Every structure is written in structure tokens, then in C-alpha cells.
Amino acid sequence: MTSEVVEGSADEDVFGGVDSHADTIHVAVISDNGGHLADAEFKTTAAGYAAAMAFLNAHGHVIAIGVEGTSSYGAGFTRAARSAGLDVVEVNRPDRAERRRIGKSDPIDAYAAARAALSGRASSAPKDDTVAGIRALHNAARSAVKARTAALNQITHLLFTAPETIRAKYGQLKGADRTDALARLRPTGDAVHVAVLTALKSLARRVKELTAEHEELTKTLDSEVTAHNPGLRAAYGVGPDTAAQLLVTAGGNPDRMRTEASFAALCGAAPVPASSGRTNRHRLSRGGDRAANAALYRIALVRMSSDPRTRDYVARQAAAGRTKKEIIRLLKRAIAREMFRCLTTTVAVPGIADLRPLRQAKNITLTAAARQFGVWPATISTLERGIRRDDTLAHTYRDWLNAA
Template sequence: MVTVEVDTHLDIHVAVALDQHGRELDTIHLPTNGNGHRPILEWARGHGVPGTFGIEGTGSYGAGLTRYLRRNGVQVVEVIRPGKQTRRLSGKSDTIDAEAAARSVQAGTALGQAKSQDGAVEMIRTLRVARKSAMQARTQAANQLHAVVVTAPEELRERLKLALKSLAVRYRNVAEEIAVLDVEIERLAHMTAPNLFQVKGIGPDTGAALLIAAGDNPQRLRSEAAFAHMCGAAPIPASSGKTNRHRLNRGGNREANRALHMLAIQRDFQGADQR
């Protein structure tokens, strides 16, 4: 039985295979495009029976490989990248990271079942990616428009009307694009989880962020505590001796963490208004 972990990147996937006793069998580097997905599975089968694949970044660089493996009946779990302390002790390289993650899969300490990414929530995620880039483009156009108006010499401003018009049209077009995306994101979010928006304080933005964190298969999350940990909302024990305390969790899904933070602030304001 072979355990495989894949350290995912933009251009290259690095995979490490371990046998059932934890001994390293082989390492392989393959491209991240579809041409590299099948060879990774065939490479693993060449060493034995593929058991579990642990993949870092199942929602980003490893999304394509995750879908391919699941379609071929392979169990995939999501693993987190090694912490700074682990890297200080073991060093840092793609192979070292992959081996450490493979051992976490064998030890049962991996993060959990990977997102399926095959439904409406995945559509919401891609729309939010497009919205984020549109927001950046709108901000850039606004900043450039302001810079031209403020910094241009007085004698040149009349001759800069074409540049100002171009930037203003760009700003308006991007703003219209954002409005269209917002409508579609809200429609999909309400269609996917109508009960979620019955919760006081949850709007389209916070609701969409929480849906994306849970994924199209939220049953993979075993409990409310697992969801809180995934969102970085569960405090981390930091006790020693007679001192019993916890510290803030800096990990987890930061978009979902921000959504919970904004939800808490909004509820606090609403409570203050009622008082």
C-alpha cells in the first residue's frame, strides 16, 4: 500500500511515495497541467497499490489533480503546509515538505477530506476570483484618474481630456462588471444555502465566503469545532506548567475568518442600536 503526498505549485508538482512502513520509495517532479496528472497516478501504481493521496492546496494549485484522482477512485485528503518550527528542524525544500506531509497522512493528522469542487459553490468561488480582479482594476483606474487630475500641470489639463475620458470609461465599465458579478454571486449563494441567509447578520459577501470555505461537500467537516479550526476561529492552547491560556489562531482560511469577524462586528452594531 503506497501513500503519496504532492507538494503543489504553479508550474510543477512534487510527489513523494512512502510504503506502508513509512519508508520513502521515490520522488517525482511533473508539470501541473493535465499532462502531468495521469503520470503521477501511473507512477504511484508502479510502486504498489495507491492508498491515500495527500495534496496541499486542493482548492488552488492542486485543484486539477484532486479532481482527476477522485474521478479515478483514489482517496484524497487535504494537508497543511509544515509550520515554521518543523521547517527550522528539518530544512526547507519541496521534497522535504512533501515527505513530511505524507507522514502526516499516514499518522492520520492531515487536515481532512478534500473539497469536491464540482457544484455551485465552485462556481461562486470562480466568480469571486473574477470579482476580486475587477475590484483591483477599478481601484487602479480611480487612482490613475486622481493622479492625472492632481499632478498634471495646469497648462496640460485641457490636452489630457482624452486620457481622463479613457480612465473614466474604464472605471464605469469595471463598476458595471462588478455589479453583474455581485448579482450572480448572490443568486447562486441563496440557491445553494437559503437557510444560511436566515442567520442574522449574514449577507451575500460573508455568506459566499463561508460557503466557499465549506465547499460543495460540507459533510467532510465532522463538527462545528472542525469548521471553526478550518476558519482560524478556534483558539490554540498555549499553556505551560501552572499557566493555562490560549493564543490567537493565525492559520486557517483567512477569507472565512474575515467573514466571521465582519459578522461579529455587524451583530455588535445591531445590538448596540437596539439598546
């Protein structure tokens, strides 16, 4: 442990700052007028966290502690400090210009975190543990997709350079047909053919295993997300992945987001001026959580393709002369507003458990029901199972079933 100490009164109000790492945390203490009091390094263990809090309390009454990485390296200290009744706020790392100006070291970053807590620049509550499981499942599912994509790309490039007999046989196959055929291979031929076919077989089996793994993770993730926030999951166009990303971005605790405008800014969906000369326009902010921004984009695409209200809105905006990019910008901002409501309030999800038994009691097939409403049978099936929410269709469908 290293420290630089300036004595302070035990009754003095102080602020703490923490620069977190995998094995250590560096803790700094400043007075309520910004004066440096002390800094020290502690281990990232239960004993180290207890010593760090004792170190902070020894210099006065701790008003708040600014912590870098409250949901990563600083998660352990954040959890311990909040359990001890200390107020923890999340601190973003200093921008590059400031780091170039004052340099970088653990004490410098810790004091910067403390000053951020003192000034109010850092005021966000840290993400709580209620979405820790969702975050873990989401990360695992995304890594499975990335590994699967890498294996598919390797198969494609191997076939580009494979011997002509292999390329002619398997190069024209696409998607699951190619993967299934390669996974069933029995490598034969000369040494080159055997080596290439063995590599292709191994990669194809890897793709199948990762596909099954991703499907299982997505199923579990869907259950967790639905249990945590059924209103969010039931919103039109919101799937397990997008719902999980929005919950991870929000952090599970609504008090992190004061207004829907702040949530839109957090997701990079807040309009900012982009005017110059005779051009008067806005664009979306390029800051914020880009993964959350991508989730809003995917929701917008789903609604543009299959939601009647959204399609009508897009048609009206296109007729008014707006480009597709501008329309998507407007949709993302509107979707961010809706998602904020789902994340911060309890949204009632209309029951649909009666739909399938009611249809079956009337001896009506999925095909007949789908034909009545001009949709695919899969649409009725997903509606009945609660996979896709469409309140208007659900009400109309129930009324039709009761009248049948």
C-alpha cells in the same frame, strides 16, 4: 521523469505525497512504516496524472495520498485521483521552522506530504468542485473591486497635483458626481491640461465600467450562492460576498468540518488564552482563513447596526463592562456557530413569496406598511423580495396583512 526507487511489495500498504506546481507534480511513495520507496515527476496533463497514479499503484496498495494545493495547482491531480477511487487528503505546506531545518525541494515536499498522510496530521478531505463556480465568480468580483479602488485612488492623487483650474472644478466633487463629471469630459486647453484631463476621463470611465462589471458579477454570484445554500444566504447580515467567502472556505463539502469548534478555528474565530499575571482574558486566534474571519466581522457589524436582538446583546455586554472589541469577539464566535449549522445542515427558509401579492391585494403601499412597523420602506421591499431575511418581521407582517 526522475525517480529514486526502493523496491516494495505489490501487496504492501503505501502512502503517497504530491508537491504540485503549474506544469509538473512531484509524487513520492512511502511504506506504512515511513520508509521512502520512490519519487518521480510528472506533467500536469491527463496522461501525466494517469502515469502518476500507475506509479503509485505499482508500489503497493495506496491507503491515502497527501496533496499540497488541492484547490490550486493540485486540483487536476486531486480530481483525477478521486475519480479513480483513491483517497486524497489536503496537506498544508510545512511551516517555516521545518523548512529551515530540512531544506526545500520538490522531493522533500512530496515526501513530507506523504508522511503527513501517514501520520494523520493531514486528514481533511479536499475541497470539492461544487463551489468551483462560486469561487471563480467571487475572485472575479473581488478583483473588480480592487481595480476600481486603484482607479479611484489614481483619480484622487491626480487631482492633488493637477493644474489649479482642474483641481478647483473637480476636486470638490465626491463619489459618483465626480466620476460622472470626469467621464463626460472633453479635454481642451494647453498640452498639460489636455493630458491631465484625458487621463482623468480614462480613469473615470474605467471606474464606471468596473462598477457595472462588479454589479453584474455580484448579481450572478448572488443567484449561485442562493441556489447552492439558501439557508446561508438568508441568514441575517449575510450578503452575496460573505456567503460566497464562507462557502469557499468550507469547500462545499460538510465532511471537511467535523465540529463547529473546528470551523471556528478555521475562520480564526476560536478563543485562545491571552492571560498574563493578574490579567485573565481570551482573544481570538490569529490563524485560520483571514478572509473568512473578515466575513464574520462584516456580518457582526451589520447585526450590531440593525438587528434588534444583537443590539440588545451588545447593550447587555457593554453594561457588564466588556469593551467593543471583546463584544465583537463574542459575536464572531456565535456567528461562526450559526454559519456552521447553515453550512452542514439543510436550513429551511420560510417562504415570503405571498407577502407582496397579499399587500397589493389589500391596496397597501410600502410606505404605509413601513410606517406600521416603524421601519424604512426599503426594509419592507427587501423583505418581500427575499433580499433580507427577518423571520420575526415576516411573521408579524403577514399576520398584520391578513388582519388588515
